[in-house]
Amino acid sequence: xxxxxxxxxxxxxxxxxxxxxxxxxxxxxxxxxxxxxxxxxxxxxxxxxxxxxxxxxxxxxxxxxxxxxxxxxxxxxxxxxxxxxxxxxxxxxxxxxxxxxxxxxxxxxxxxxxxxxxxxxxxxxxxxxxxxxxxxxxxxxxxxxxxxxxxxxxxxxxxxxxxxxxxxxxxxxxxxxxxxxxxxxxxxxxxxxxxxxxxxxxxxxxxxxxxxxxxxxxxxxxxxxxxxxxxxxxxxxxxxxxxxxxxxxxxxxxxxxxxxxxxxxxxxxxxxxxxxxxxxxxxxxxxxxxxxxxxxxxxxxxxxxxxxxxxxxxxxxxxxxxxxxxxxxxxxxxxxxxxxxxxxxxxxxxxxxxxxxxxxxxxxxxxxxxxxxxxxxxxxxxxxxxxxxxxxxxxxxxxxxxxxxxxxxxxxxxxxxxxxxxxxxxxxxxxxxxxxxxxxxxxxxxxxxxxxxxxxxxxxxxxxxxxxxxxxxxxxxxxxxxxxxxxxxxxxxxxxxxxxxxxxxxxxxxxxxxxxxxxxxxxxxxxxxxxxxxxxxxxxxxxxxxxxxxxxxxxxxxxxxxxxxxxxxxxxxxxxxxxxxxxxxxxxxxxxxxxxxxxxxxxxxxxxxx
Amino acid sequence: xxxxxxxxxxxxxxxxxxxxxxxxxxxxxxxxxxxxxxxxxxxxxxxxxxxxxxxxxxxxxxxxxxxxxxxxxxxxxxxxxxxxxxxxxxxxxxxxxxxxxxxxxxxxxxxxxxxxxxxxxxxxxxxxxxxxxxxxxxxxxxxxxxxxxxxxxxxxxxxxxxxxxxxxxxxxxxxxxxxxxxxxxxxxxxxxxxxxxxxxxxxxxxxxxxxxxxxxxxxxxxxxxxxxxxxxxxxxxxxxxxxxxxxxxxxxxxxxxxxxxxxxxxxxxxxxxxxxxxxxxxxxxxxxxxxxxxxxxxxxxxxxx
Numbered sequence: 031x032x033x034x035x036x037x038x039x040x041x042x043x044x045x046x047x048x049x050x051x052x053x054x055x056x057x058x059x060x061x062x063x064x065x066x067x068x069x070x071x072x073x074x075x076x077x078x079x080x081x082x083x084x085x086x087x088x089x090x091x092x093x094x095x096x097x098x099x100x101x102x103x104x105x106x107x108x109x110x111x112x113x114x115x116x117x118x119x120x121x122x123x124x125x126x127x128x129x130x131x132x133x134x135x136x137x138x139x140x141x142x143x144x145x146x147x148x149x150x151x152x153x154x155x156x157x158x159x160x161x162x163x164x165x166x167x168x169x170x171x172x173x174x175x176x177x178x179x180x181x182x183x184x185x186x187x188x189x190x191x192x193x194x195x196x197x198x199x200x201x202x203x204x205x206x207x208x209x210x211x212x213x214x215x216x217x218x219x220x221x222x223x224x225x226x227x228x229x230x231x232x233x234x235x236x237x238x239x240x241x242x243x244x245x246x247x248x249x250x251x252x253x254x255x256x257x258x259x260x261x262x263x264x265x266x267x268x269x270x271x272x273x274x275x276x277x278x279x280x281x282x283x284x285x286x287x288x289x290x291x292x293x294x295x296x297x298x299x300x301x302x303x304x305x306x307x308x309x310x311x312x313x314x315x316x317x318x319x320x321x322x323x324x325x326x327x328x329x330x331x332x333x334x335x336x337x338x339x340x341x342x343x344x345x346x347x348x349x350x351x352x353x354x355x356x357x358x359x360x361x362x363x364x365x366x367x368x369x370x371x372x373x374x375x376x377x378x379x380x381x382x383x384x385x386x387x388x389x390x391x392x393x394x395x396x397x398x399x400x401x402x403x404x405x406x407x408x409x410x411x412x413x414x415x416x417x418x419x420x421x422x423x424x425x426x427x428x429x430x431x432x433x434x435x436x437x438x439x440x441x442x443x444x445x446x447x448x449x450x451x452x453x454x455x456x457x458x459x460x461x462x463x464x465x466x467x468x469x470x471x472x473x474x475x476x477x478x479x480x481x482x483x484x485x486x487x488x489x490x491x492x493x494x495x496x497x498x499x500x501x502x503x504x505x506x507x508x509x510x511x512x513x514x515x516x517x518x519x520x521x522x523x524x525x526x527x528x529x530x531x532x533x534x535x536x537x538x539x540x541x542x543x544x545x546x547x548x549x550x551x552x553x554x555x556x557x558x559x560x561x562x563x564x565x566x567x568x569x570x571x572x573x574x575x576x577x578x579x580x581x582x583x584x585x586x587x588x589x590x591x592x593x594x595x596x597x598x599x600x601x602x603x604x605x606x607x608x609x610x611x612x613x614x615x616x617x618x619x620x621x622x623x624x625x626x627x628x629x630x631x632x633x634x635x636x637x638x639x640x
Numbered sequence: 641x642x643x644x645x646x647x648x649x650x651x652x653x654x655x656x657x658x659x660x661x662x663x664x665x666x667x668x669x670x671x672x673x674x675x676x677x678x679x680x681x682x683x684x685x686x687x688x689x690x691x692x693x694x695x696x697x698x699x700x701x702x703x704x705x706x707x708x709x710x711x712x713x714x715x716x717x718x719x720x721x722x723x724x725x726x727x728x729x730x731x732x733x734x735x736x737x738x739x740x741x742x743x744x745x746x747x748x749x750x751x752x753x754x755x756x757x758x759x760x761x762x763x764x765x766x767x768x769x770x771x772x773x774x775x776x777x778x779x780x781x782x783x784x785x786x787x788x789x790x791x792x793x794x795x796x797x798x799x800x801x802x803x804x805x806x807x808x809x810x811x812x813x814x815x816x817x818x819x820x821x822x823x824x825x826x827x828x829x830x831x832x833x834x835x836x837x838x839x840x841x842x843x844x845x846x847x848x849x850x851x852x853x854x855x856x857x858x859x860x861x862x863x864x865x866x867x868x869x870x871x872x873x874x875x876x877x878x879x880x881x882x883x884x885x886x887x888x889x890x891x892x893x894x895x896x897x898x899x900x901x902x903x904x905x906x907x908x909x910x911x912x913x914x915x916x917x918x919x920x921x922x923x924x925x926x927x928x929x930x931x932x933x934x935x936x937x938x939x940x941x942x943x944x945x
Contacts, residue, residue, distance in 0.1 A: 045881050045925050049872055049932060054879040073930055127865070127935050383921030391883070391918060401735050401779075413745045416753055416800075430748060436736065625880075 043069040050078025059090045072135040079117040084196040107158045109203050112188040136166035145446020184210050283490035289360035295322040308525045314559040319494040370513035377461035388469050392624035393476035409437030444541045446481050451548040452487040453518035464512040471506035487516035488522040491556045520552035524581035543591040549598030550606035552578050579609045592633050643723045656694045665776050667809035669725040673766050676727030683715040685846035696835040702812040706838030709884040713815040717771045727768040729759040737778035739785040756803045767809030775814040780827040790833035857944045869933040885916040886926045906936025
């Protein structure tokens, strides 16, 4: 929870740590926050100074020794108090302002103390709280709090000397745990039964709400949450297993699709023509559905007060299925879409500064990159290149504008189509994907590059493309309508986009770029088609990847630049290069999106000779 | 102070300085553009860079000063023109820089169409130094017109008029910043016509000397903290955690100037460093760095003797 809600504060904390450490190429083992969620500048500086003076590896190994034990959070807080004293004494000679900052940190502690509610007090670990109070009283020149002899001895022991080297500090830390808590890190490691034991203990630690810490400083162990997400994606499909829909259920499926995503925006004949061309070969048994969302719609369909889908035009959705089970499922989808829209917006608002900064940087860079493609229309001028055919006007008509220069009017011939994979496997990162799509679309718009956003997913034999922003629309916040659910038959989506781009824009002057935000892991409940019917081969794995690769190659052959922004797991790295060649960029976090995307665009345009 | 004396103090090779003196004698300052010979407000510190730059220009080459913001590229370029006593033309490149804005353009004098020379044609004709500031902001194709002036031919063809022969005293000094917003890579044809000098960040000791020279009476200890602050901002910008907007040496000097006038350090640095960024999030990061070095309450008495 912490790592999700505190991205801005985390980045700020990291910057303070890196600055104090004097290097930026490491992930610190801890980040410090105040109880209101803001970065604790002073303690983050201490974390950075620990790296500078003591080196990270020894400390990290020590903190790891007891990471599975139930008192780990308390030990963290106490030992960092010890480190604080040592690091302060080491650094203050080089950084005199530290004296003032330390005192301010102490004063802040006592200000926070006065504003603390009874419930907050009850949540404190008193052992930690007493020691913090003793430390900051000492720093600010206040009388020391009442403590027993053991507490006083601990407070004294936690004043690690600035003369200690890293070995000495580790010895002190070890001694404190042994003497005051009868805890031997080495024995604990040996008795905790290795990795499994540590996991179990860690679980108990999470469940141990009676001793839950809510101290003045929240020292958060950094990086664990991230490590858990890699390869940790499991597809959970609430639909009726992977069984492909048989022909008798097609009417029900169509009703379901219609109720979830609304009426198809293409006339029946146009949809039929598109399906005739696109749904062939491996996709012959598949259907397509194409919808365009209007600005202002929160979600594809709407519900009445009882949570049922409204039918027809008022609701924005199509006919409500007569089957009550189907109607419930459709209503549930609509509910989830609405909830996800709110969640996407919340994520955006929580990370607004980071996102705004990314847009500002990226749009500026894109403007430069695309500027070489911009065409200025010439206009008459008093200086510039002589327009010989108009030279007579100077003499005969006293018209001094017989020169030509580049005019103000310019046009960008590039058109960007962003295609978002909205399959269930993206469930864990919907908010991030929505924000990334927003960053890309908004940056391109600001750089005067027309952009459209389309979401795709496959379910019940249909591959549904939902255009949430068209070229003519300016509001890129439509990207927050993204929600995940269903499968992803990538090849069919790419073929459909190919068809739509070709049908919509026949102008040879335009350069089309199709950018797919994907995890490069195509799969669908509808198997590969054989002889126009669902076959026996499941649509997944290497065959599905190769199928998508063929569709991407066809796009490139037609002059449509096709590339991917990949944020899947490492195990799918090979897939992405099979589908998109070298035209992809891997994005690990939203902060790196701008730079990664820019590199990708530059590479694509350079290949085109710009 | 004459720059030659300064360079002697800096420990620059006497041979090089002797050749600079000979160059000055061979190409005497003066003429219509004598007032363009600069009198630098700031001096460039860094012996190695000085020696390399002097040697390159003495060898008849053109210089490309490449490096991030606040490495003194323009200060060095201006200092070089002053040392060689050459009139200086400065062209700030931008995306729409074209051949006409560099070489010159057609104009109408009331009777006939005439050629109005641009900064490159003027510096070539009058033996000046021409600075191409942020050369990589312009499109490469717009710069092709410079090729013949920059290589062994040392001529500029002006279609429809004449050819301009580049004076033996003329030199071209370009500056560029890799990865700066709005920049692009120089193509090989252009970069091969320059000797490229990679500009390092100003060393702490050089920055201390710059501060003590610019602000006589500044106390060494707090001045050292300002130098370290600049170093930390430099490192942060180098790792792209903040933009280069805040990495502003002139801003730092301005801030110290304000403190000397009685403004508190917090306010002075806010005006001259923090507010150079217009992004609130970035401003917070910059404030964090400043706070970790300079007390907001620091005033004239604490900073100056």
